[in-house]
Amino acid sequence: MPTGHRQDWPLESVGQGVHPAPRAAALCWTLEGLYLQLLTILAMPHYEGTIWRPPSEARSLILQATVGCSHNACIFCVSYRDREFRVRGAEGIASDLRSLDGRLLARVRRVFLADGNALAMSTTEMEECLDVLREHLPSLERVGVYAYAKDLRDKTVGGLRRLRGRGLGIVYLGLETGDEDLLRWCRKGVTVRETIEACKKIRQAGIPLSLTIILGLGGRERSRAHATATARALNEIDPEYVGALTLMTPPGVPIYDMVRDGRFRAMGPLEVLGELRTLVEGLDLTDCTFRTNHASNYLPLGGTLGRDKSLLLDAIDRVLMTGDTTMLRPEGLRGL
Numbered sequence: 001m002p003t004g005h006r007q008d009w010p011l012e013s014v015g016q017g018v019h020p021a022p023r024a025a026a027l028c029w030t031l032e033g034l035y036l037q038l039l040t041i042l043a044m045p046h047y048e049g050t051i052w053r054p055p056s057e058a059r060s061l062i063l064q065a066t067v068g069c070s071h072n073a074c075i076f077c078v079s080y081r082d083r084e085f086r087v088r089g090a091e092g093i094a095s096d097l098r099s100l101d102g103r104l105l106a107r108v109r110r111v112f113l114a115d116g117n118a119l120a121m122s123t124t125e126m127e128e129c130l131d132v133l134r135e136h137l138p139s140l141e142r143v144g145v146y147a148y149a150k151d152l153r154d155k156t157v158g159g160l161r162r163l164r165g166r167g168l169g170i171v172y173l174g175l176e177t178g179d180e181d182l183l184r185w186c187r188k189g190v191t192v193r194e195t196i197e198a199c200k201k202i203r204q205a206g207i208p209l210s211l212t213i214i215l216g217l218g219g220r221e222r223s224r225a226h227a228t229a230t231a232r233a234l235n236e237i238d239p240e241y242v243g244a245l246t247l248m249t250p251p252g253v254p255i256y257d258m259v260r261d262g263r264f265r266a267m268g269p270l271e272v273l274g275e276l277r278t279l280v281e282g283l284d285l286t287d288c289t290f291r292t293n294h295a296s297n298y299l300p301l302g303g304t305l306g307r308d309k310s311l312l313l314d315a316i317d318r319v320l321m322t323g324d325t326t327m328l329r330p331e332g333l334r335g336l
Protein backbone atom coordinates (compact mmCIF):
# COMPACT_ATOMS: atom_id res chain seq x y z
CA MET A 1 0.00 0.00 0.00
CA PRO A 2 1.33 3.40 -0.82
CA THR A 3 1.14 4.73 2.67
CA GLY A 4 4.52 6.01 1.63
CA HIS A 5 5.82 9.47 1.09
CA ARG A 6 4.49 11.97 -1.35
CA GLN A 7 7.16 12.55 -3.97
CA ASP A 8 7.22 16.23 -4.81
CA TRP A 9 10.65 16.04 -6.34
CA PRO A 10 10.61 13.46 -9.07
CA LEU A 11 14.25 12.55 -9.44
CA GLU A 12 16.53 11.98 -6.52
CA SER A 13 18.10 8.96 -8.07
CA VAL A 14 21.54 10.46 -8.33
CA GLY A 15 21.76 11.14 -4.63
CA GLN A 16 21.56 14.87 -5.01
CA GLY A 17 17.92 15.49 -4.22
CA VAL A 18 16.59 18.37 -2.20
CA HIS A 19 13.48 16.70 -0.84
CA PRO A 20 12.59 15.40 1.65
CA ALA A 21 15.69 14.32 3.56
CA PRO A 22 17.76 17.14 5.13
CA ARG A 23 21.00 15.25 4.47
CA ALA A 24 20.06 15.14 0.79
CA ALA A 25 19.55 18.87 0.94
CA ALA A 26 23.07 19.25 2.22
CA LEU A 27 24.42 17.11 -0.60
CA CYS A 28 22.62 18.99 -3.30
CA TRP A 29 24.54 22.19 -2.80
CA THR A 30 27.53 20.90 -4.62
CA LEU A 31 28.21 22.07 -8.13
CA GLU A 32 27.55 18.63 -9.48
CA GLY A 33 24.32 18.46 -7.52
CA LEU A 34 23.12 21.76 -8.90
CA TYR A 35 24.01 20.66 -12.38
CA LEU A 36 22.07 17.43 -12.05
CA GLN A 37 19.10 19.18 -10.49
CA LEU A 38 19.05 21.51 -13.45
CA LEU A 39 19.02 18.57 -15.84
CA THR A 40 16.17 17.09 -13.85
CA ILE A 41 14.09 20.24 -13.97
CA LEU A 42 14.66 20.60 -17.67
CA ALA A 43 13.53 17.08 -18.47
CA MET A 44 11.07 15.66 -15.95
CA PRO A 45 9.34 12.42 -16.76
CA HIS A 46 5.64 12.65 -17.44
CA TYR A 47 3.63 12.07 -14.23
CA GLU A 48 -0.11 11.67 -13.79
CA GLY A 49 -1.37 12.78 -10.37
CA THR A 50 0.56 12.77 -7.12
CA ILE A 51 3.41 10.30 -7.00
CA TRP A 52 3.79 8.15 -3.88
CA ARG A 53 6.85 6.13 -3.07
CA PRO A 54 8.33 4.27 -0.10
CA PRO A 55 10.67 6.32 2.13
CA SER A 56 13.60 4.15 1.03
CA GLU A 57 13.05 5.10 -2.63
CA ALA A 58 13.76 8.79 -2.02
CA ARG A 59 16.77 8.65 -4.31
CA SER A 60 15.24 6.52 -7.03
CA LEU A 61 14.16 7.55 -10.47
CA ILE A 62 10.40 7.13 -10.39
CA LEU A 63 8.57 6.05 -13.52
CA GLN A 64 4.86 5.29 -13.83
CA ALA A 65 4.69 1.83 -15.36
CA THR A 66 1.08 1.79 -14.18
CA VAL A 67 -1.27 4.57 -13.17
CA GLY A 68 -3.41 4.29 -10.03
CA CYS A 69 -4.27 1.19 -8.02
CA SER A 70 -6.19 -1.78 -9.42
CA HIS A 71 -8.08 -2.17 -6.10
CA ASN A 72 -8.50 1.42 -4.96
CA ALA A 73 -11.01 0.65 -2.19
CA CYS A 74 -9.21 0.44 1.18
CA ILE A 75 -10.97 2.68 3.69
CA PHE A 76 -7.74 4.24 5.00
CA CYS A 77 -6.29 5.16 1.61
CA VAL A 78 -7.04 7.90 -0.87
CA SER A 79 -3.72 7.88 -2.66
CA TYR A 80 -5.12 7.02 -6.09
CA ARG A 81 -8.82 7.88 -5.83
CA ASP A 82 -8.31 10.58 -8.45
CA ARG A 83 -7.31 8.18 -11.22
CA GLU A 84 -8.40 5.02 -13.00
CA PHE A 85 -6.02 2.11 -13.01
CA ARG A 86 -4.25 1.44 -16.28
CA VAL A 87 -1.00 -0.01 -17.54
CA ARG A 88 1.49 2.27 -19.29
CA GLY A 89 3.97 -0.57 -19.56
CA ALA A 90 7.27 -0.71 -21.40
CA GLU A 91 6.15 1.74 -24.05
CA GLY A 92 5.19 4.37 -21.47
CA ILE A 93 8.39 4.19 -19.49
CA ALA A 94 10.52 4.03 -22.66
CA SER A 95 8.95 7.29 -23.77
CA ASP A 96 9.69 8.82 -20.31
CA LEU A 97 13.30 7.66 -20.49
CA ARG A 98 13.76 9.09 -23.97
CA SER A 99 12.65 12.48 -22.61
CA LEU A 100 15.40 12.53 -19.97
CA ASP A 101 18.96 13.72 -20.41
CA GLY A 102 21.43 10.91 -21.15
CA ARG A 103 23.95 12.24 -18.61
CA LEU A 104 21.34 11.83 -15.91
CA LEU A 105 20.29 8.37 -17.08
CA ALA A 106 23.88 7.20 -17.00
CA ARG A 107 23.95 7.83 -13.23
CA VAL A 108 20.65 6.22 -12.24
CA ARG A 109 21.24 3.26 -9.97
CA ARG A 110 17.73 2.71 -8.64
CA VAL A 111 14.30 2.89 -10.20
CA PHE A 112 10.93 2.74 -8.51
CA LEU A 113 8.06 1.73 -10.79
CA ALA A 114 4.90 3.50 -9.68
CA ASP A 115 1.93 3.69 -9.08
CA GLY A 116 0.09 1.74 -6.38
CA ASN A 117 0.71 -1.77 -7.65
CA ALA A 118 2.89 -2.02 -10.72
CA LEU A 119 3.09 -5.76 -10.08
CA ALA A 120 -0.50 -5.93 -11.37
CA MET A 121 1.14 -6.12 -14.78
CA SER A 122 1.57 -9.61 -16.15
CA THR A 123 4.96 -11.26 -15.78
CA THR A 124 5.59 -10.66 -19.48
CA GLU A 125 4.71 -6.96 -19.20
CA MET A 126 7.00 -6.63 -16.20
CA GLU A 127 9.80 -8.37 -18.07
CA GLU A 128 9.40 -5.92 -20.94
CA CYS A 129 9.57 -2.98 -18.53
CA LEU A 130 12.69 -4.34 -16.86
CA ASP A 131 14.32 -4.90 -20.26
CA VAL A 132 13.63 -1.29 -21.25
CA LEU A 133 15.16 -0.07 -18.00
CA ARG A 134 18.31 -2.13 -18.50
CA GLU A 135 18.59 -0.90 -22.07
CA HIS A 136 18.49 2.79 -21.05
CA LEU A 137 20.17 2.75 -17.64
CA PRO A 138 23.71 1.33 -17.73
CA SER A 139 24.28 1.80 -13.97
CA LEU A 140 20.97 0.26 -12.88
CA GLU A 141 21.28 -1.87 -9.75
CA ARG A 142 17.77 -2.26 -8.40
CA VAL A 143 14.13 -1.84 -9.40
CA GLY A 144 11.39 -1.61 -6.78
CA VAL A 145 7.59 -1.86 -7.03
CA TYR A 146 4.53 -1.72 -4.84
CA ALA A 147 2.38 -4.84 -5.01
CA TYR A 148 -1.12 -5.84 -3.96
CA ALA A 149 -1.49 -9.44 -2.80
CA LYS A 150 -3.92 -10.25 -5.65
CA ASP A 151 -1.17 -9.36 -8.14
CA LEU A 152 0.61 -12.54 -7.13
CA ARG A 153 -2.35 -14.91 -7.69
CA ASP A 154 -1.43 -15.75 -11.26
CA LYS A 155 2.30 -15.38 -10.89
CA THR A 156 4.56 -18.36 -10.42
CA VAL A 157 7.73 -18.54 -8.37
CA GLY A 158 9.57 -19.30 -11.64
CA GLY A 159 8.16 -16.17 -13.26
CA LEU A 160 9.13 -14.08 -10.26
CA ARG A 161 12.64 -15.51 -10.40
CA ARG A 162 12.88 -14.32 -14.01
CA LEU A 163 11.87 -10.84 -12.86
CA ARG A 164 14.52 -10.95 -10.16
CA GLY A 165 17.06 -11.95 -12.81
CA ARG A 166 16.09 -8.87 -14.82
CA GLY A 167 16.58 -6.53 -11.91
CA LEU A 168 13.44 -6.59 -9.75
CA GLY A 169 15.19 -6.08 -6.44
CA ILE A 170 12.47 -5.28 -3.91
CA VAL A 171 8.70 -5.60 -3.56
CA TYR A 172 6.78 -3.38 -1.12
CA LEU A 173 3.48 -4.83 -0.01
CA GLY A 174 0.86 -3.69 2.50
CA LEU A 175 -0.05 -6.44 4.93
CA GLU A 176 -1.76 -3.78 7.09
CA THR A 177 -2.91 -6.35 9.68
CA GLY A 178 -2.85 -10.06 10.35
CA ASP A 179 -6.39 -9.94 11.72
CA GLU A 180 -8.80 -11.40 9.12
CA ASP A 181 -11.87 -9.58 10.47
CA LEU A 182 -10.06 -6.27 10.54
CA LEU A 183 -8.65 -6.71 7.03
CA ARG A 184 -12.16 -7.44 5.72
CA TRP A 185 -13.55 -4.44 7.60
CA CYS A 186 -11.07 -2.09 6.00
CA ARG A 187 -12.01 -3.42 2.53
CA LYS A 188 -8.58 -4.62 1.57
CA GLY A 189 -10.17 -7.09 -0.83
CA VAL A 190 -7.83 -9.96 0.07
CA THR A 191 -7.57 -12.27 3.06
CA VAL A 192 -4.62 -12.47 5.40
CA ARG A 193 -4.04 -16.03 4.18
CA GLU A 194 -3.91 -14.87 0.54
CA THR A 195 -1.48 -12.15 1.52
CA ILE A 196 0.76 -14.58 3.38
CA GLU A 197 0.81 -16.94 0.38
CA ALA A 198 1.60 -14.04 -1.97
CA CYS A 199 4.48 -13.00 0.29
CA LYS A 200 5.82 -16.54 0.41
CA LYS A 201 6.00 -16.63 -3.38
CA ILE A 202 8.06 -13.44 -3.38
CA ARG A 203 10.35 -14.85 -0.69
CA GLN A 204 10.75 -18.17 -2.54
CA ALA A 205 11.74 -16.27 -5.66
CA GLY A 206 14.53 -14.62 -3.66
CA ILE A 207 13.16 -11.09 -4.05
CA PRO A 208 13.56 -8.96 -0.91
CA LEU A 209 10.19 -8.15 0.61
CA SER A 210 9.22 -5.04 2.53
CA LEU A 211 5.90 -5.15 4.37
CA THR A 212 3.92 -2.35 5.93
CA ILE A 213 1.52 -2.69 8.80
CA ILE A 214 -0.73 0.02 10.22
CA LEU A 215 -0.73 0.71 13.95
CA GLY A 216 -4.07 1.87 15.32
CA LEU A 217 -6.02 0.33 12.43
CA GLY A 218 -8.33 -1.60 14.73
CA GLY A 219 -8.99 1.31 17.06
CA ARG A 220 -9.16 0.67 20.80
CA GLU A 221 -11.54 -2.26 20.52
CA ARG A 222 -9.38 -4.42 18.29
CA SER A 223 -5.95 -3.21 19.32
CA ARG A 224 -4.72 -6.39 21.02
CA ALA A 225 -6.22 -8.72 18.40
CA HIS A 226 -4.63 -6.60 15.64
CA ALA A 227 -1.18 -6.59 17.27
CA THR A 228 -1.04 -10.29 18.11
CA ALA A 229 -2.45 -11.48 14.76
CA THR A 230 -0.11 -9.16 12.86
CA ALA A 231 2.90 -10.50 14.76
CA ARG A 232 1.78 -14.06 13.89
CA ALA A 233 1.42 -13.25 10.20
CA LEU A 234 4.80 -11.50 10.09
CA ASN A 235 6.45 -14.44 11.84
CA GLU A 236 5.07 -16.81 9.21
CA ILE A 237 6.27 -14.62 6.32
CA ASP A 238 9.59 -13.69 7.95
CA PRO A 239 10.29 -10.76 5.57
CA GLU A 240 13.50 -8.78 5.16
CA TYR A 241 11.87 -5.46 6.04
CA VAL A 242 8.87 -4.35 8.07
CA GLY A 243 7.73 -0.77 8.31
CA ALA A 244 5.07 0.21 10.82
CA LEU A 245 2.91 3.21 10.04
CA THR A 246 0.29 4.77 12.26
CA LEU A 247 -3.27 5.27 11.06
CA MET A 248 -4.08 8.78 9.92
CA THR A 249 -7.65 9.93 9.46
CA PRO A 250 -7.58 13.20 7.51
CA PRO A 251 -10.71 14.46 5.72
CA GLY A 252 -11.18 12.69 2.41
CA VAL A 253 -10.16 9.28 3.73
CA PRO A 254 -13.29 7.08 4.13
CA ILE A 255 -12.36 6.23 7.71
CA TYR A 256 -12.54 9.96 8.54
CA ASP A 257 -16.35 9.84 8.32
CA MET A 258 -16.42 6.93 10.76
CA VAL A 259 -14.33 8.89 13.26
CA ARG A 260 -16.55 11.96 12.84
CA ASP A 261 -19.73 9.92 13.36
CA GLY A 262 -18.32 8.11 16.37
CA ARG A 263 -18.31 4.74 14.59
CA PHE A 264 -14.55 4.43 14.99
CA ARG A 265 -12.55 5.50 18.03
CA ALA A 266 -9.04 6.41 17.00
CA MET A 267 -6.28 5.65 19.48
CA GLY A 268 -4.16 8.15 21.35
CA PRO A 269 -0.34 8.22 21.11
CA LEU A 270 0.31 6.15 24.22
CA GLU A 271 -2.31 3.59 23.23
CA VAL A 272 -0.65 3.23 19.83
CA LEU A 273 2.68 2.80 21.57
CA GLY A 274 1.20 0.06 23.76
CA GLU A 275 0.00 -1.65 20.59
CA LEU A 276 3.46 -1.36 19.08
CA ARG A 277 4.89 -2.96 22.21
CA THR A 278 2.52 -5.94 21.94
CA LEU A 279 3.46 -6.31 18.28
CA VAL A 280 7.23 -6.18 18.85
CA GLU A 281 6.97 -8.53 21.80
CA GLY A 282 5.21 -11.09 19.61
CA LEU A 283 7.69 -10.90 16.74
CA ASP A 284 10.06 -13.77 16.14
CA LEU A 285 11.88 -12.84 12.94
CA THR A 286 15.15 -14.20 11.60
CA ASP A 287 16.85 -11.12 10.15
CA CYS A 288 14.45 -8.26 9.58
CA THR A 289 15.03 -4.55 9.43
CA PHE A 290 12.17 -3.15 11.48
CA ARG A 291 11.37 0.55 11.33
CA THR A 292 8.81 2.97 12.66
CA ASN A 293 10.50 5.95 11.05
CA HIS A 294 7.58 6.82 8.78
CA ALA A 295 6.29 10.36 9.28
CA SER A 296 2.93 9.08 10.53
CA ASN A 297 4.47 7.49 13.65
CA TYR A 298 4.71 8.98 17.11
CA LEU A 299 8.01 7.31 18.03
CA PRO A 300 10.61 6.73 15.31
CA LEU A 301 12.54 3.54 16.00
CA GLY A 302 14.70 1.19 13.99
CA GLY A 303 16.50 -2.06 14.57
CA THR A 304 17.18 -5.56 13.38
CA LEU A 305 14.90 -8.31 14.59
CA GLY A 306 15.48 -10.66 16.33
CA ARG A 307 18.82 -9.08 17.53
CA ASP A 308 17.46 -5.74 18.77
CA LYS A 309 14.13 -6.78 20.21
CA SER A 310 14.96 -5.91 23.82
CA LEU A 311 16.41 -2.54 22.73
CA LEU A 312 13.21 -1.69 20.89
CA LEU A 313 11.07 -2.77 23.82
CA ASP A 314 13.22 -0.71 26.23
CA ALA A 315 12.80 2.38 24.04
CA ILE A 316 9.02 1.93 23.98
CA ASP A 317 8.89 1.25 27.73
CA ARG A 318 10.82 4.44 28.52
CA VAL A 319 7.90 6.41 27.12
CA LEU A 320 5.14 4.15 28.38
CA MET A 321 6.47 4.10 31.95
CA THR A 322 6.84 7.86 32.23
CA GLY A 323 3.80 8.71 30.11
CA ASP A 324 5.92 11.56 28.81
CA THR A 325 4.37 12.43 25.45
CA THR A 326 6.91 15.20 24.87
CA MET A 327 9.20 12.39 23.73
CA LEU A 328 6.79 11.71 20.87
CA ARG A 329 6.22 13.39 17.52
CA PRO A 330 3.49 16.03 18.04
CA GLU A 331 0.17 15.25 16.39
CA GLY A 332 0.45 18.26 14.10
CA LEU A 333 3.76 17.05 12.72
CA ARG A 334 2.51 13.65 11.72
CA GLY A 335 1.98 13.29 8.02
CA LEU A 336 2.35 11.07 4.99
Ligand code: SF4
Residues within 6 Å of the ligand: 001, 002, 069, 070, 071, 072, 073, 074, 077, 078, 079, 080, 116, 148, 174, 188
Ligand atom coordinates in the same frame (compact mmCIF):
# COMPACT_ATOMS: atom_id res chain seq x y z
S1 SF4 B 1 -4.35 -1.66 -2.28
FE1 SF4 B 1 -5.50 -0.35 -0.87
S2 SF4 B 1 -3.92 0.69 0.32
FE2 SF4 B 1 -2.90 -0.13 -1.50
S3 SF4 B 1 -2.97 1.59 -2.95
FE3 SF4 B 1 -4.75 0.30 -3.34
S4 SF4 B 1 -6.38 1.26 -2.14
FE4 SF4 B 1 -4.46 2.08 -1.38
